[in-house]
Amino acid sequence: MIEKLNSPCSIPPHSRRIDPTRAPTIIFKPDGSANDNDRVEIGPTPLAFAEWQHLGLQPPHLPTMRAFRLKRICDQLNDRGLGGILLFDPLNIRYATDSTNMQVWTTHNPARACFVAASGYMVLWDFHGCEHLTAHLPLIKELRSGASFFYFETADRTSEHATRFCLQVDKLLQKHAGNNRRLAVDRIEVAGLRALEALGVEVCDGQTVTEHARKIKGPDEIRAIRCAVASCEAAIGEMRQAMRAGATENDVWAALHAGNIRRGGEWIETRILSSGPRTNPWYQECGPRVIHDGDLVSFDTDLIGVYGMCVDMSRSWICGDLEPTAEQKPHEHITTNIEMVKPGVRFTELTRNGHRLPESCRPQRYAVMFHGVGLCDEYPSIRYPEDLESFGYEGELQPGMVLSVEAYVGEVGGKCGIKLENQLLVTGTGYELLTHYPFEASFLRD
Template identity: 25%
Template sequence: MCVTSRFDSSVYAQRLAAAAAATENAGLAGLVITPGYDLRYLIGSRAQTFERLTALVLPASGRPTMVVPRLELAALRESAVADLGVAVRDWVDGDDPYRLVGDALGGLPATVAVTDSMTALHLLPLAGVLQTTPVLATEVLRELRMIKDPSEIDALRNAGAAIDRVHARVPEFLVPGRTEADVAADIASAIVAEGHSEVAFIIVGSGPHGADPHHECSNRVLAPGDIVVIDIGGPVEPGYNSDCTRTYSIGEPAAQVAQRYSVLQRAQRAALDCIRPGVTAQQVDAAARDVLAEAGLADYFVHRTGHGIGLSVHEEPYIVAGNDVALAAGMAFSVEPGIYFPGEWGARIEDIVIVTDDGAESVNNRPHELIVVPV
């Protein structure tokens, strides 16, 4: 059974008002938001993208309008539209929905911003009606979506606790003779059983597969001595995601593995300790990377230190070199340095953290040590 939910309508009313203000400050006539994470963020709608246009038109001033095919009206019932004073302009085949968008903006030509998930199928005819090429709404909505409100923070805490409960069960699945796919199937069941609405991703990287950061699972058979990277996550209603990685050793690890893992643990701790308002995203990345570099392991850390999370598993801010965005209270992102030795093994430690007024709160609280599974 699929159960979905959303926040109280007052949350979406505040978001719409903030988005309209940001649109006006950007000198735009309005936003045009088709189905995707931006639409869910603004009105709680999980409508899908089809060949028929569905779009929220949010002018810089004035009443928002939902342009929707008549046969898709039922999809709005789960959203907050009815409580928000949003006008609904439904249309049928043969009508021009792009003209309805232009009308809702109050005049043409109009400079608008569109969500980055809008398909070319809709973008091109919309640009023709508007008589100008839209810009991306990313810059307008970016600050709003990066700074999580209290309801979002509570949702992320719930997601973090749920995935922690799954990791607590992982050692019972890591039995020599079983395949990575066997373990992944057990984890998938546990993810749903522990409160997620669905599985977003599962990585079970054993032995040399652990050296591939984006390995999923395979028919490789687990054996004593394997190091196993388990990276798992999924959404918890109302759609906010978990994402947590822990590394396991089937039996006692070799001395070199244990030594290198201890360096990784220090690197992740250094990044966590660096987080506070005003610090830049690239400084957090450097905090982890510097520890690994001092130990001669820099070349084995092949990805960014983290990514933002919320309705989407990967969103801004990205914790990476070159990103000078200053952290602010309410931002949520992963801290996940890893080390990868091709053909041998890999390891990663990942927590989701929320920036507080004076530091960071982790929503994941399972041990960071290399977890030894007895054989």
């Protein structure tokens, strides 16, 4: 059954812990969220707020950030002549609504959906029994359930449930977009696509809408990213303390997870940390290998931190008080490429004018030179010269874009490999470096 709510959900009487006859006094945290120890929404912990205050960081104002994001989506829809957008990707739903619910689980079990009309009218279908999770979000005008039509949930009744859901979407499109039958969709099960098309809906690419909406960060999103970076770097410091001879790769990686969660971060998308000979070739995930003095340890955070913001940075360390070997000396690759960043620079200019890896390391080059960062790795993806013809596309840098610049340096058949990556903001005149955790000092000496 569909639950239709035109105002935020009220808490069931049996859940109340405050005398309902007393008018509540709402106290807010620095980010605009309610200072309620029993609140439903997730967010930064007191440890995170204390660390940010010490660093002089201003948290985002969440209501303003949410309004900015909704306007970005609506502007994209109107610019492209679309009546609305239907979202299933949990990160796009997060961007549109700032709501979370089992983010990793719903990545492979699409049980939540969101409709946003070009006018800004927003409807969220949440997992059943979860209406209370979004009661604090007034931009969501209706809360419903019943968006599940994947095989695990619906088996041989999948088409039935897909049709029922799509009829709702069609009615919303007719009500809020009139004769405009053009609906963007970011991703959908096959049964849902067929049901929408059978209703005469023109299904358009939704990923173009969301990626271009998300590419420019507003002031509060930038504040959120700075806070997320600070919390991630504090956790990296705890990782560094956990790295010692006799520890396993998993011991070190666990410190990053723990530090992220302790501060209110959310999850980590990969587990790419390796040591010694496992650093070459790249992309080996952490395991039970015991680290020894003199081992190289390289990692990529790929971390979804506080406010759902991605912190994507890489470092390489030497275990113990030892000097790296000659082949472990890093190249001035990412620092050179960062200096090219400024508004108006074309993606292909970055590719063609960037620092070249040593020829012996090019076969094992990283997938990209630069990529966007926000709630995860985002548009754009800027390639190395070797990949420009096959995968490259054009565009230009704009103020408000957040990028990661990275490189993996490891020879084919080499004993080890170094991974380095920094995150930066494109400003009106150049860039601002967002990640500040230092590189290994011994790598910087000639």
